[in-house]
Amino acid sequence: MYQWRVDHVRAAEAAEDVRLSDEQALRASLDGDVQAFGVLVERYQEVAFRAAYLVTRDAGAAEDVCQEAFLRAHGHLGRFRLGEPFRPWLLRIVTNQAKNHVRSRGRREGLLARLRPRAAEVASGPEREVEAAERKEQVLEAMNRLSLEDREVLYLRHFLDLPEREIAEVIGKRPGTVKSRLSRARGRLRTVIEERYPALAAEEMGMTDA
Amino acid sequence: MPDRVERIDDRRLDLLLAQAAQGVAYPSTPALRGRVVAALGSEPAGRRAPAFALPAWAYVAVAVLALAGALALALPGPREAVADFFGFVPGQRIEVLPASDETPSPTATPTRTPHPPAVIGTPFPTASPRPTPVARRIAPALSAQAMGYEPALPSGVGEPEALYVVRYGGQPLLIAIYEDFDLWQNRGSGFFGKGVPADIIIEQPKVNGRDAFWIEPGGHETAFFDEDGNEVRGSRRTVESNVLIWRGEETYYRIETELSLAEALAIAETLP
Numbered sequence: 001m002y003q004w005r006v007d008h009v010r011a012a013e014a015a016e017d018v019r020l021s022d023e024q025a026l027r028a029s030l031d032g033d034v035q036a037f038g039v040l041v042e043r044y045q046e047v048a049f050r051a052a053y054l055v056t057r058d059a060g061a062a063e064d065v066c067q068e069a070f071l072r073a074h075g076h077l078g079r080f081r082l083g084e085p086f087r088p089w090l091l092r093i094v095t096n097q098a099k100n101h102v103r104s105r106g107r108r109e110g111l112l113a114r115l116r117p118r119a120a121e122v123a124s125g126p127e128r129e130v131e132a133a134e135r136k137e138q139v140l141e142a143m144n145r146l147s148l149e150d151r152e153v154l155y156l157r158h159f160l161d162l163p164e165r166e167i168a169e170v171i172g173k174r175p176g177t178v179k180s181r182l183s184r185a186r187g188r189l190r191t192v193i194e195e196r197y198p199a200l201a202a203e204e205m206g207m208t209d210a
Numbered sequence: 211m212p213d214r215v216e217r218i219d220d221r222r223l224d225l226l227l228a229q230a231a232q233g234v235a236y237p238s239t240p241a242l243r244g245r246v247v248a249a250l251g252s253e254p255a256g257r258r259a260p261a262f263a264l265p266a267w268a269y270v271a272v273a274v275l276a277l278a279g280a281l282a283l284a285l286p287g288p289r290e291a292v293a294d295f296f297g298f299v300p301g302q303r304i305e306v307l308p309a310s311d312e313t314p315s316p317t318a319t320p321t322r323t324p325h326p327p328a329v330i331g332t333p334f335p336t337a338s339p340r341p342t343p344v345a346r347r348i349a350p351a352l353s354a355q356a357m358g359y360e361p362a363l364p365s366g367v368g369e370p371e372a373l374y375v376v377r378y379g380g381q382p383l384l385i386a387i388y389e390d391f392d393l394w395q396n397r398g399s400g401f402f403g404k405g406v407p408a409d410i411i412i413e414q415p416k417v418n419g420r421d422a423f424w425i426e427p428g429g430h431e432t433a434f435f436d437e438d439g440n441e442v443r444g445s446r447r448t449v450e451s452n453v454l455i456w457r458g459e460e461t462y463y464r465i466e467t468e469l470s471l472a473e474a475l476a477i478a479e480t481l482p
Contacts, residue, residue, distance in 0.1 A: 034247050034250045034251070035247060037246070037247070037250065038243045038244075038246065038247040041242050041243040041246045041247070042243045045239055045240070045241075045242045045243065046239045049236075049239045049240065049242075050236055050239075053236055053237065054234070059237035062237075063240045063242075066240070066242055067242055067245060067246060067249070070242060070246045071246060071249055071250065072411065074246070074250055076411055096426070099468070100426075100452070100468055100469075100470060103390075103468035103469070132229065132233070133233060135226070135229065136229055136230045136232075136233030136234075137233075139226050139227065139229070139230035140230055140233075140234075143230075154227070158224075158227040158228065158230075158231055159227075159230075159231040159234065186220075186223060189223070190217075190218050190223055193218055193223075193226070194217065194218060200218075200226060201217065201218045201222070
């Protein structure tokens, strides 16, 4: 019965959420309607959490980062230009919070260690699946050899599928700058893979050492 | 090792990235709505905005020549950035924006701002006719001689990795490079303009009871202005890190860092 009530409440909230556009929710938030801001939290918490997780690679940290980012966003809504898309503005706060977290966590710690294969990510089972998981891990390890800025644009583009114009808003640069930054980041990733993970490059052509 | 390095074409790279993206096992998204709403209570949105809430690209003209000039040109990414800008070491993080003799953006010129700038300290007394300062690395023992006073350095953070002195408009600025932050200081006066986008967070904390500005995140424009409010040619750039600016007893300070405000304040408060 309790579960039913919870579901019922969630369904009612969801129905209400759908009726509110971002702009309506933002206007209501500016008028002091905290619940309206909750609609935006509900709507964007997943992409925000994923963005934070990609940068921090730590679920707990990503959760903290997201919560703080939403609170900050709410606190600074006065500066948000109504009519502009909310998601990139929010993601900008999230990614900056996440980057600050990573940097202050300790530059020497290295993201590589935190990206060691995890049970959830490296599934046991058929050899092919294991190989695929290892390949993914190697790509992530290669990415961790890039700067935080390089990783950020790669994550936004290739992991969160944001279009370049939205990435531009997230990182506060012009679209042309995003294009060139992406190109440079891809180039550097390409170099890292070729130099350190040649199997990834050669695999398709059967050029591995094995 | 393979006999030769295999090149990865765009298609292969896209495939690898797509596979990696699909392979990320995201933890379950936490339900943040309730917590955020509870934390907000009845606080009106936008309440945390500073008292002088700025319109888009409004100007916060902050004194601090010292930092100013230098800051105006170097990036956070410490030594390489500083050295790079001044032509010592090749780097890749410096971004110098169009010079002022190009058509300025309507919001990037102080004279066009609809609100008077908030100013800490006194205005920059002399125009800087030359846009390119020259910085040099100096030994700590020579810093007092170079600056004309005994520079103070924060305690509890160890020794700086390097010290640079840059002259801007004839006035020396000291840049102390630490692992996690750059500290700029100067006792001259100056006029430092920033183009601050609307979504940049500006706080007005206190450092030892004195007014300060905290600006985060990076990505905001900064430029150096002469006494007539004219942007010094070539001084515009984008600051990529968080910035804490304040004036101590006699000295202007500026910290560029990726540290948090609390951490930056802890450092700042060890300075006189």
